């Protein structure tokens with residue numbers, strides 16, 4: 001049985017005042033209308049993790065980070081080690097998001113090393129893959145995704161794979177359910193090719209302009225285990241409606 005998972009990626013949004021209120025509203029909504037069996041994770045910026053950890057402790061919402069370094073400690077100014085995250089009660093970490101690949105030059109090898117270290121520290125890595133608009137237009141989307149899977153996921157990977165077509169991120173233009181179904185089937189086949197039996201059960205999420213209006217049709221796709229939600233995760237009522245759009249399976 002696959003446990004569905006909805007991950008909210010706050011990106012570079014959240015100050016102490018609004019973050020605590022956002023979490024309060026989320027927890028209140030979940031308490032009154034709990035979606036049974038769905039893992040809910042929020043990934044605020046690093047600066048909010050220590051502040052939100054006590055609020056989330058013992059709640060149905062897990063705490064995730066948006067990145068980590070591959071080393072356990074050392075001379076890496078401005079970076080955060082996986083063990084610093086678990087130290088705060090963080091359980092998940094987004095790795096290889098296209099915005100980090102774009103803004104910080106992260107490549108598949110970097111992502112793979114981070115995934116190894118994160119898992120070693122006890123974190124669940126949520127590794128992002130997805131094609132650019134150009135790759136899509138030139139019919140190279142599957143090739144690009146195939147290379148990312150080979151390059152970004154380490155041997156023995158036991159985390160979550162998030163398919164986020166870059167052209168769908170923050171544009172309000174989610175991929176269609178048909179396109180998602182086709183690409184997720186391709187990702188599944190690649191995972192099985194790479195990992196054998198365990199590739200059959202790795203969870204695959206969709207991300208890219210998921211909102212209250214399209215969540216149900218996306219989450220109804222049989223091999224989509226959940227969603228990685230950006231902008232809509234900043235609005236508790238919308239995020240809750242996405243959590244509640246997870247079908248009972």
Ligand SMILES: O=C(CO)COP(=O)(O)O
Pocket residue numbers: 009097164168169170171172207208209210228229230231232
């Ligand atoms: O990048 C994303 C989540 O990681 C998706 O962002 P949006 O939901 O804002 O399109």
